[in-house]
Amino acid sequence: MAEAILRVFRGGPEGGKPVDYRVPVAPGMVVLDALHSIQGHQSPDLAVRWNCKAGKCGSCSAEVNGRPRLTCKSRLDALPLDEPITVSPLKAFPLIKDLVTDVSWNYKINKMIPAFQPRAGVEWKMYQRDVDRVQEFRKCIECFLCQDVCHVLRDHAKHESFGGPRFFVRTACLEMHPLDGVSRTKLLKDELGLGLCNITKCCTEVCPEEIHITDNAIIPLKERVVDEFYDPITMLVRKIRGA
Amino acid sequence: MTSSYETHEHDVLIIGAGGAGLRAAIEALAQGARVGLVCKSLLGKAHTVMAEGGIAAAMGNVDKADDWRTHFRDTMRGGKFLNNWRMAQLHAQEAPERVRELEHWGALFDRTEDGQILQRAFGGHTFKRLCHVGDRTGLELIRTLQDRGVQQGIDVYMECTITRLIRDGDRIAGAFGYWREQGRFVVFKARSIVIATGGIGKAWKVTSNSWEYTADGMALAYETGAELLDMEFVQFHPTGMVWPPGVQGILVTEAVRGEGGTLKNNRGERFMEKYDPKRMELSTRDVVARAIYTEVREGRGTEHGGAYLNISHKPADYVKKKLPSMYHQFKELADVDITTGPMEVGPTCHYMMGGIRVDAETGQSTVPGLFAAGEAAAGLHGANRLGGNSLSDLVVFGKRAGTAAAEHSSRVQSGALDAEQLEEAEREMLAPFERTDGEFPYEIHRDLQETMHSLVGIFRNEEDLQKALGELEKFKRRLESVRADGSRMFNPGWHLTRDLRSMVLISEAVTRSALARRESRGAHSRIDYPNLDDTWGKQNNIIVKRGDTMALEQRPVADLPDELKEILAENK
Ligand code: SF4
Ligand code: SF4
Ligand code: FES
Numbered sequence: 001m002a003e004a005i006l007r008v009f010r011g012g013p014e015g016g017k018p019v020d021y022r023v024p025v026a027p028g029m030v031v032l033d034a035l036h037s038i039q040g041h042q043s044p045d046l047a048v049r050w051n052c053k054a055g056k057c058g059s060c061s062a063e064v065n066g067r068p069r070l071t072c073k074s075r076l077d078a079l080p081l082d083e084p085i086t087v088s089p090l091k092a093f094p095l096i097k098d099l100v101t102d103v104s105w106n107y108k109i110n111k112m113i114p115a116f117q118p119r120a121g122v123e124w125k126m127y128q129r130d131v132d133r134v135q136e137f138r139k140c141i142e143c144f145l146c147q148d149v150c151h152v153l154r155d156h157a158k159h160e161s162f163g164g165p166r167f168f169v170r171t172a173c174l175e176m177h178p179l180d181g182v183s184r185t186k187l188l189k190d191e192l193g194l195g196l197c198n199i200t201k202c203c204t205e206v207c208p209e210e211i212h213i214t215d216n217a218i219i220p221l222k223e224r225v226v227d228e229f230y231d232p233i234t235m236l237v238r239k240i241r242g243a
Numbered sequence: 244m245t246s247s248y249e250t251h252e253h254d255v256l257i258i259g260a261g262g263a264g265l266r267a268a269i270e271a272l273a274q275g276a277r278v279g280l281v282c283k284s285l286l287g288k289a290h291t292v293m294a295e296g297g298i299a300a301a302m303g304n305v306d307k308a309d310d311w312r313t314h315f316r317d318t319m320r321g322g323k324f325l326n327n328w329r330m331a332q333l334h335a336q337e338a339p340e341r342v343r344e345l346e347h348w349g350a351l352f353d354r355t356e357d358g359q360i361l362q363r364a365f366g367g368h369t370f371k372r373l374c375h376v377g378d379r380t381g382l383e384l385i386r387t388l389q390d391r392g393v394q395q396g397i398d399v400y401m402e403c404t405i406t407r408l409i410r411d412g413d414r415i416a417g418a419f420g421y422w423r424e425q426g427r428f429v430v431f432k433a434r435s436i437v438i439a440t441g442g443i444g445k446a447w448k449v450t451s452n453s454w455e456y457t458a459d460g461m462a463l464a465y466e467t468g469a470e471l472l473d474m475e476f477v478q479f480h481p482t483g484m485v486w487p488p489g490v491q492g493i494l495v496t497e498a499v500r501g502e503g504g505t506l507k508n509n510r511g512e513r514f515m516e517k518y519d520p521k522r523m524e525l526s527t528r529d530v531v532a533r534a535i536y537t538e539v540r541e542g543r544g545t546e547h548g549g550a551y552l553n554i555s556h557k558p559a560d561y562v563k564k565k566l567p568s569m570y571h572q573f574k575e576l577a578d579v580d581i582t583t584g585p586m587e588v589g590p591t592c593h594y595m596m597g598g599i600r601v602d603a604e605t606g607q608s609t610v611p612g613l614f615a616a617g618e619a620a621a622g623l624h625g626a627n628r629l630g631g632n633s634l635s636d637l638v639v640f641g642k643r644a645g646t647a648a649a650e651h652s653s654r655v656q657s658g659a660l661d662a663e664q665l666e667e668a669e670r671e672m673l674a675p676f677e678r679t680d681g682e683f684p685y686e687i688h689r690d691l692q693e694t695m696h697s698l699v700g701i702f703r704n705e706e707d708l709q710k711a712l713g714e715l716e717k718f719k720r721r722l723e724s725v726r727a728d729g730s731r732m733f734n735p736g737w738h739l740t741r742d743l744r745s746m747v748l749i750s751e752a753v754t755r756s757a758l759a760r761r762e763s764r765g766a767h768s769r770i771d772y773p774n775l776d777d778t779w780g781k782q783n784n785i786i787v788k789r790g791d792t793m794a795l796e797q798r799p800v801a802d803l804p805d806e807l808k809e810i811l812a813e814n815k
Contacts, residue, residue: 028487
């Protein structure tokens, strides 16, 4: 039977190192299967998060060969098996143990965003064409891979002043809900630090749900912020001229 | 005396943060209770996200003729009349309101041409009844409830596992658990506890269920003296992935058939014609699962031991729009493009119809102050659950349990937390670290899954079930020497030593009930008793702890009031 070598980070905040494990490879096997095989046969205390093993819950995020990915959707046969496959924890969040990081910061940011609030007296009618674009955002499985890859968090650690792509998606989802009546533009500008995003699109590239984070969520939100705070007149004129 | 443990006090403690737990929490909070919500994983990852096809509610948006009566009748028929009639009635009546409420909290369902919630056909439902969002309805439901709950101010304890309920005399006083991150113990004081921990799929080898599905809540309730109901009814979903091996068991939504998918064997025959010519692929899950199993066993299966499920006769764009996760799942995990070719599918352990016996109106178990909702509770689905009736179950009975739990907590005094029970709970958790020569839990788990799969599967008989009971005794002994390695910090192996105890215990309840029921009904098929039996059709199986033994007894199914009998008699 074919074998793969998984080079898995083992350790905690005080330090750790990659450890190599040999794992037998079955057809169609994914990295998460290999991690389970290590747990089941070699190291029962290997810390890994997972739930669905079907790409639906966003629990199993890690960096596979340096790239942020869902381990349950990373097939071994798509990776070069002649060299070790490295699996390490997400970098943008504090390490707890092995592949598990402390993602609680994301839950705090989420709490800052005002919930859906229907406009007074709305009629509960919505058409598919109006909900299509919001449904795209609602596909988000909160894997936080976009958060992990975004340089504002990953390299500059601006967790205090920046909400990150996941929460721009979430805010967009509320702002563009056809019946919502709350404005979140001030929050986007002042607290979620939308201005810090320089549209590198790295988040979009790693999103397993293929949400067009930058084009469909971030850029329209940036336009809303500009409209409301910086240039209401010019924007109005531009709009009228259709430019 | 609780001073040595980190302690939190709530009026209502909810265990489990899937749809039922979240809905209960939101309601209890709305009633003014101080609510704590404990979950084994991170918030928003519960098994509810795996629900794909939709939520059943007789809104009549697509088929105007639909109403609660028809939904009630479909549910009772699907459950082979073992259902708790009152639950089936309340469920059918209240589901539409619960769906509208989700929409008012921000959920965005697929729409009809005239701007209403779109509904699709599903197995066993007379009308187009399932409100849905493509094939990710569960995600929509959990995200909506999660956001609502968090905004309303529920205290959430994530990655925290309850290992024991604490009683004061005959009532509930609190719960003992541990934080996964550090392995520290924690105690919750509460006057009402709602169990919403889901099912037991992880005891079977081929399953659609996540690691959380280890019967925790049923075991906690049983140990506390609550009765379990109809535990023999385990649903095998007809369509799980069968190839490649790594993905075996992953769910293929019934929506594929709801959208017109056909099932064929290796001779190209649409074999459902033999098993249910009227409803064909949209027959109930028990029937379709047995049909596929039989085709494979008789040599008409696919290369990898399944059936062909095909939706490629529909336009590719339509398939991608209505079944986006299925499209990606097969493309990425199995190299199959479902818009051009068939999927290989076979039965996978999916859902537990049995569970904690509860009062229909309040969700209270037979232990005062202990409530249950969702898959952990039993009664609504009888011998077989219809697709789409699970999400609606969660919100209808989650809300009811939340209301009743809050009300109960305002009426009673808090119980005292007995130091002895807490210390025993701690000892029990630490024991696996003290052993140096026992087995690791993963091996025991693999063997348990093998046993349940081969001896307590889709088709059962006396001999296999007796053998399974013997095997379960051996598992209990092996668990006495199970060992954990490493530290208490985020240690899955250690965690599994606890989960296994629940799984083995509740597997025994399943096996004993399956042995007792000498007939075939719904999801329970006995090769040695292949027919329905009228006497058994009027009896529920009850499992309850008496001293140290697991006692089994039968209770008559409650008789329906006349007006509901009339609904059932109508021939539609
Ligand atoms: S586009 Fe913006 S949010 Fe996305 S990764 Fe780049 S900087 Fe971060
Ligand atoms: S937007 Fe995409 S990458 Fe970001 S958390 Fe959601 S699913 Fe993951
Ligand atoms: S385990 Fe759920 S997305 Fe990977």
